[in-house]
Amino acid sequence: MKRIGIIVAYDGTRYNGWQIQPNGTTIQGILNETLSDLLEEPIEVMGASRTDAGVHALGNVAVFDTNSRMPGEKISYALNQRLPEDIRIQLSEEVEPDFHPRYCDSEKTYVYRILNRHFPVPTERLYSYFYHYKLDVSKMREAASYVIGQHDFASFCGAGAQVKSTIRTITALTVDRDNDMVTIRVSGTGFLYNMVRILAGTLIEIGNEQYPPERMKEILDACSREAAGPTAPAHGLTLVGISYD
Amino acid sequence: MKRIGIIVAYDGTRYNGWQIQPNGTTIQGILNETLSDLLEEPIEVMGASRTDAGVHALGNVAVFDTNSRMPGEKISYALNQRLPEDIRIQLSEEVEPDFHPRYCDSEKTYVYRILNRHFPVPTERLYSYFYHYKLDVSKMREAASYVIGQHDFASFCGAGAQVKSTIRTITALTVDRDNDMVTIRVSGTGFLYNMVRILAGTLIEIGNEQYPPERMKEILDACSREAAGPTAPAHGLTLVGISYD
Numbered sequence: 427m428k429r430i431g432i433i434v435a436y437d438g439t440r441y442n443g444w445q446i447q448p449n450g451t452t453i454q455g456i457l458n459e460t461l462s463d464l465l466e467e468p469i470e471v472m473g474a475s476r477t478d479a480g481v482h483a484l485g486n487v488a489v490f491d492t493n494s495r496m497p498g499e500k501i502s503y504a505l506n507q508r509l510p511e512d513i514r515i516q517l518s519e520e521v522e523p524d525f526h527p528r529y530c531d532s533e534k535t536y537v538y539r540i541l542n543r544h545f546p547v548p549t550e551r552l553y554s555y556f557y558h559y560k561l562d563v564s565k566m567r568e569a570a571s572y573v574i575g576q577h578d579f580a581s582f583c584g585a586g587a588q589v590k591s592t593i594r595t596i597t598a599l600t601v602d603r604d605n606d607m608v609t610i611r612v613s614g615t616g617f618l619y620n621m622v623r624i625l626a627g628t629l630i631e632i633g634n635e636q637y638p639p640e641r642m643k644e645i646l647d648a649c650s651r652e653a654a655g656p657t658a659p660a661h662g663l664t665l666v667g668i669s670y671d
Numbered sequence: 672m673k674r675i676g677i678i679v680a681y682d683g684t685r686y687n688g689w690q691i692q693p694n695g696t697t698i699q700g701i702l703n704e705t706l707s708d709l710l711e712e713p714i715e716v717m718g719a720s721r722t723d724a725g726v727h728a729l730g731n732v733a734v735f736d737t738n739s740r741m742p743g744e745k746i747s748y749a750l751n752q753r754l755p756e757d758i759r760i761q762l763s764e765e766v767e768p769d770f771h772p773r774y775c776d777s778e779k780t781y782v783y784r785i786l787n788r789h790f791p792v793p794t795e796r797l798y799s800y801f802y803h804y805k806l807d808v809s810k811m812r813e814a815a816s817y818v819i820g821q822h823d824f825a826s827f828c829g830a831g832a833q834v835k836s837t838i839r840t841i842t843a844l845t846v847d848r849d850n851d852m853v854t855i856r857v858s859g860t861g862f863l864y865n866m867v868r869i870l871a872g873t874l875i876e877i878g879n880e881q882y883p884p885e886r887m888k889e890i891l892d893a894c895s896r897e898a899a900g901p902t903a904p905a906h907g908l909t910l911v912g913i914s915y916d
Binding site for chain 1: 680681682727729747751756757758759760761789790791792793794796797798909
């Protein structure tokens with residue numbers, strides 16, 4: 427028995443998220459099926475990030491245990507031959523038997539992309555959120571500065587989450603504009619349910635000057651979901667990668 | 672009666688190209704139907720570029736004549752409300768009654784995107800051609816230098832085209848790499864059938880060092896489709912825009 431780690435990229439458009447569910451197709455479900463078929467034994471993958479329906483990934487991380495004699499680094503090739511084209515393994519390798527991608531110290535990086543222009547662009551519609559009203563990126567940056575560091579992010583925790591503590595650490599949060607595309611890039615050691623999407627929704631309200639940048643501090647202090655902005659749509663969000671110590 | 676010009680962006684993935692056909696859904700077909708419905712009279716659009724099945728556009732240009740009293744610049748808004756989300760009008764305005772987007776002097780710009788890395792990235796798969804083998808962009812640039820200017824492009828003309836002359840002028844051709852994405856950008860006053868895709872296929876062979884850059888000159892001189900490389904896949908190609916004098 428050995429443990430294999432994989433880095434998984436996917437287009438979340440047609441999936442019901444990462445985690446296996448009674449209804450709907452999920453990334454985890456497809457990986458379990460395809461790996462079980464390939465390695466001829468029942469395989470269950472454990473993922474680092476259980477991304478929501480519609481969220482994309484360039485580098486989610488997962489592990490599974492296998493008795494197969496196929497070398498770890500060969501599994502990516504064999505798996506990519508069998509997976510649908512909206513899921514692609516970027517790397518596979520043998521890892522320590524006790525490595526669990528969710529319970530080891532790590533830093534995750536997400537990107538939230540906002541297409542900010544007069545009319546939508548069809549070729550960008552699947553991987554960015556179209557927002558018509560002009561966003562002031564300098565105001566979004568100022569607001570972002572209040573979020574960096576360790577805080578109680580209760581205001582940025584989606585309903586239905588069951589967590590012991592809502593304290594999390596954001597290590598970096600940048601906002602940049604490249605022509606019409608505004609990109610929010612956020613890294614942290616842990617995220618609450620919907621946290622990045624609520625941060626994005628709140629930064630959009632501030633960029634649109636509905637609230638001043640200082641409002642971000644008040645929202646954090648309020649420790650109430652009602653204080654923050656709306657949850658930005660899933661399809662604008664991409665899990666870029668996860669780094670482990 | 673007035674003539675309206677529109678700038679049209681589309682994701683070509685699910686279309687049988689621009690031009691109306693007996694079978695399959697086309698951009699022109701959808702525009703005719705939607706405009707006829709909106710303006711309550713039979714409308715036929717004439718497009719500048721009859722892009723192939725699977726090719727995308729940020730700015731194709733088309734015109735149509737209408738008796739409607741709807742102001743030209745309002746049509747874009749009304750049309751975007753009714754179009755499928757993979758087609759979006761970027762601008763509409765009244766133009767001179769004799770303006771025809773195909774027969775006026777113009778310069779078209781296309782981009783061909785190649786994702787050049789070890790494994791595919793699902794979120795890039797619809798708008799770029801995945802190419803595994805390493806491309807040497809400096810060699811592609813050297814080859815591109817032979818193509819700029821006025822030449823007989825018979826070697827870069829797809830089968831089935833009926834044209835009087837295969838002489839065309841390329842005004843600019845650049846090749847750039849941004850991480851894993853290699854972008855060929857080409858502008859010219861006119862293009863033959865499949866010309867950009869055959870140029871891309873040939874540049875890829877040179878970037879992969881199957882042929883030296885000087886080979887591009889021999890290919891031009893041969894004036895034979897067989898001399899050039901393969902036609903690169905449609906989904907890597909985007910018509911960026913068309914400028915008129």
